[in-house]
Amino acid sequence: MGTIVEQTTVGIAKGEKSAMSEEVGMQEMVTLKTIAETLNTSNDLNLMLDTVVGKLLELTGLTAGWMFLINERGEYTCVSDYNLPPALLRKDKEPMRTGTCWCVNRFKDGQLNHAVNIINCKRLEDAVEFQWGDTHNITHHATVPLRSGEKMLGLLNVAAPAKEHFSDSELALLQGVAYQIGSAIERMRLYRAEQRRADLYAKLGEFSTALGLAVNECNNSGAFSIKVVQLLGQHYDWPFATIIQQRNGVYTVQAAYTGGIVQTLPRATLSLEAENHMNRVINSHRATSLSALEIAEIFTLCEPDQVMNSLTFGIAAPLPYHTPGETGVLVIGIGTAGPAQADREVLEALAEHITASWESLKLAENRRELARMEERNRLARDLHDSVNQILFSLSLTAKGAESMLSDSEKLHLAAEAMKDIRDLSQSALKEMRALIMQLRPAGLEAGLLHALQEYGTSQGLQVVMNRMGMRSLPRNIEEALWRIGQEALNNVRKHAGVSTAEVILKLNDHEVMLTVTDHGIGGTNRPKASSGSSLGLSIMKERAQSLGGNLEIVSSSSKGTTVTAVIPLPFESV
Template identity: 30%
Template sequence: MAAKDHSNIAILKEIAELLNEETEMIPMLNGALSKFLSGTKFETGWIFFIDKKGKSELVVQQNLPEALAYNSCEHLKRGGCWCISRYRNEELKKASNIIECQRIESAIEANVGDHEDITHHATVPLQSGQERFGLLNVASKNTIRFTDEELNLLESVAFQMGSAIKRIYLTNEQQEIALVQERNRLARDLHDSVNQLLFSVTLTARAGIEMSDQQETKETFKEIQQLTQEALTEMRALIWQLRPKGLESGLIEAIKVYAEMLGLKLTVNVAGVIQFPSRVEETLFRITQEALNNIRRHAGVTDAALYINVTATDVLLVVKDEGRGFVVDAHNTIPSMGIQSIKDRAHAIGGSVDWVSEIGKGTELLIRLPY
């Protein structure tokens, strides 16, 4: 028994060292689960993250049998599950044996591969203090119940994982705060230096128009004034992108103010209650900014329409204009850096982007984001 206890301590020490060293969430969890499985009688495992609305996401899996791994873990990702149901109801407090798992059963019944005698699993919540993140599930061949000792070890590993998840979340939050502070500093610098210089050039050009008697000179100053005014508008838009003033008054109000600053007449239609996590709200704002910038620069119109449809699980954002449009080729090649930026922002939080455009008939941009 003493040798076995020593072995368990060694496993926990190795896992603790890995969790402390890693800074990326998924590699950290993959590494910790791999070490746990290689040093114990548990043979396979998977981790669900579960958000505050109860939506589960399979984020890590190790050594799954063919039946569970089939079609990108299709059967683990869908259907009912006792452990997730108990987790959502806050009834799962510690490591427990699962008497039956509908997801495993559905994979076996589908006959999509060898299940390697994996029929049951143990589960434990991942949490740090009162903050919960998801579930760690583990299983072994021909095992219906795990011993109290095995469950205690599982619970210790889950505690370590929960603390590490919390640490990474806190680190990411600190990085986000630092990024916002740097954006604000850069926005202030641009406003106080370049923005003011451009404004001064505009005033100088206006004075040159009034003071000059030669028409050719007047036209030159007018062109300088026009170009400087355009540069000033671009600079203000850039400052807005760095520091989105107005979000404190709500997403829709911020979008309207930004459109007005660009000289666009924006019609807004909203269906559903707009109440998003801060990251989703800022992503929606940034995407809309880029879409409105594209309309101002390329569409040749000053009217645009914005549609937001909010459901229980996602939000659909549509930005539409009736301007010049562009050709979408058969390979769906991205026509501008603006749309590439929109795709990158949407994909960063698991969203999707599509667009419909035709020369002379305008463009419709469709963005769907989960939240």
Template identity: 50%
Template sequence: MAEDLHVQELATLKTIAETLNQSNDLNYMLDAVLDRLLEVTGLSFGWIFLAGKNNEYECVADRNLPPGLLYKEKQLMQCGSCWCLDRYYDGRLKNAVNILSCKRLEIAKAAKSGDTCGFTHHATVPLRIGERKFGLLNVGAPGKEHFTNEELALLQAVAFQIGIGVERMRLHEAEQRRAELFARLGEFSRSLTAAFSGEDAHSQLTERAMLLIGAHFNWPLLALAERSGHDFSVRMTRSGDQELASNIRIPITQAEWLVQASRTHSYQEIDISALSNEHELIGLFPPIQSAMAAPVAFGGNAAYGVLLIGHNKTDGLNQADGAVLEAIAEHMAIAFENARLEENRRELTRLEERNRLARDLHDSVSQMLFSISMTAKGVESFLEDNHLDTAKSAVKDMQVLSREALKEMRSLIMQLRPAGVEKGLLTALIEYGTRLGLQVNGQADGVLALTRTVEESLWRIGQEALNNVSKHAHSKKVDITLSVSSNDIVLSISDSGRGMVKKRKSAKLGSYGLSIMQERAEALGGRFRLTSLPQKGTTVEVIIPLSSDSEGRPREK
């Protein structure tokens, strides 16, 4: 008889093991296991609770519940405490035990919510692996008030198998989620880089990054708190696609958890009680059960910010979420640092531009004005000595010099901001070349809408190229071509002058003006090409890629 019982136990365990390996869907697997367990043991009803950290639980599978427990869509199975859960949470439930009576069945009977079909007792088995606990397995039958040691031992063995199955499922789900999160991280990183504009970059990047995180990741709560002096400024809080709050200041003394999170070098889990206890945060965050934070370093000023995510389930966030959150924070820090460096580069470019204008003023206008001044003194002495013819000749020289100085000054003023760019880039370049005395032939292919940054950069490149033609080419004919495709814009300026005496391998080896042109093109992610042959002219070509998000987009005619 004992041998038959042992064979039956082995057959039961084999059946359960086979069922556990048939699916990677946790709820489906537990439902199937419960069904097979009742079938092979001859028991009538049962349910499985998966339990969380904060005394929360979920009934993920049930079989043959009496009407009293099915009342109001199984309300008694979804809320309230009971003897088995109380012992589970306080650590007293270690192995399979007999439950003298079921509190839920007693409540259903007392409330007359439906027939309990003679069910009064059940056995309770904790689902665990070692010290890790997952929940409870409850099974029973009508009129059965006691389980033998052999029955409890079998249920305990089944519970161990279920625990292993749950762990396997959760590891599988975690790996799937990790792969999905890191795939989304790649999309986020590419989108964040493409969105960088360089103008008011910090605020733009903050807003763009928060929108992208909300779009690529399904965290119920997202917030960014920046360190500002003795406060934290919550720049933006999002729940799904809804912005909840922004620019709320929290004193450091009342947000110690933010201070600690900003001082770490990796993500960390946040104690939810730290959020609920801060009165400044009441009403700011929606109810959450779990949260993580990662530090974001802003630029080179040693200030820190914190990126926070939250979930409405205690097990809603895992290590994969933390690793991706940390990577997002690092990407944002790099983007902010790039924005800071870009702003520094722009400032240096502005300084270089001022220095160049100062040199041009000194080399041209200032020297002409000095010559006029000296000639005027000479005229004065000629008049005193009654040398009228010589004085008239000197006055004519002064007139020529003053016209040249005026022309040069107008040219320099035009370099600051052209008065015709609003008519179109090509039109402005043609008008500028004409004012320099050049014969300009312009041709455009496509109509383009550009940001001010791209427009001004192309204008200044073209302006410098036309100045070079005027001063050095010894030719008045210039061809300007502006062509647009779906991917880029090409500006080409060619002359048929004397060219360069020696072909340069790189524009960076040439004049200061050529170097500036190349730097302007590369700052927009473009390419600069200079082609020149002696007595065959020079061609300057600039190719700028177009971005539909930032720099410009072609439009239909």
């Protein structure tokens, strides 16, 4: 009889245990089902995570939870939290944004592959030690890795007051929930990435159309760079964009868009560290990510500082111009979210469009220059065939009339007037020939110095030539120096009061320097020689500046006048 009772009791106990196990299993199924339904209610990642953490705590009887997403560089972000104790809420949740802890370190080291109990949470220990506030008697938590397949995404932490241990079944349930959350996060990331890619490429078409129309409005590289960053700011949500120009190994920030403002910084050169970053980008031939530190090294010259300080990532793409020795880099800055693959792809496409527009601008400049040369040649021919011939005829006629009047027995009063007419016509003829030579530069085929010497001789000057260095000059630079040298020699003839001048041409790998010196009247005694309002001097300066160079004029009464033009040279490929 006793045995029967005992067997009956054991059977009841086993039945109750089986019923309890079944009830627990059902509860776990309900939890997983509810979490799955919650994960499918929204495509907003932050809203979804907040909702699912709250639902998980409600179903498991826990009270607090938080979630970290951790990127490839080990940088973590608390993307969701629920019912945190006051100690962890201080200073806008500073304990959840800074510092480190055991679970994050183990994740970075690749040693956290499944749900585990965490003994003594480091963040809560610090809260107690530094008296940050009430911890709600929470000292321990369970930590569960978030993953999608083999991709590790972050951590889910859950806790309750006075709970120091999680059973294997609880950890298994949390692990199952973490798998669901990880899959949902990756799904949303892919959805957002595709949505952003579609948006970026749609804006790429609008940007390209606007850039194509704007190229016709730009007459130099500086205006082009300003227009590019302005259009980038109008069409894209990147808080920062800039174009950096590299010429002969020197990097300068051409223009920048930051804080809704377009800045022009043509003389702002980069630091050595920033130049190294740019060289790395150019040598990679593709879009390259930049860290917050690299962004800071590159753009310390840009304002406002608050915009630059908010940039945590950047992407740089090379602009492979076809001009020898000249390249560019297009750089964008990105805020808190890391650079997406779509941003890199679109930036590379933008770089190609900008490069094509740049080449189109250069071709347009070349066409305009050819048109100007053809017009100057036409004008030179017309002047030679009309005015020049008339002046020559006038000079001969005046000379003949002067001879007839001088042969008379009594010197005619008009003879002196005829002599004046002949002198004036010869002077005008000389000026006209000089003007024709300026319009149509003949002799450059034999070299710049030879052409200037021939020109000086035609103006009655004895010109001493000196050359330092050897290399070829681009046609546009050679012609600009020819025009500058002509005007300088004209000024010597007209204003210096001497018949000699010295021309020095210095060449190196980076720049060309042309110097025209005379030892005649200088300083304030020289008419118009140092006047900024002089048309000739203004044109000389404009020619030098249009090629990125500068013109300097030094004049004194004791040493004469020196005109120096310095123009940077493109890299000369061998």
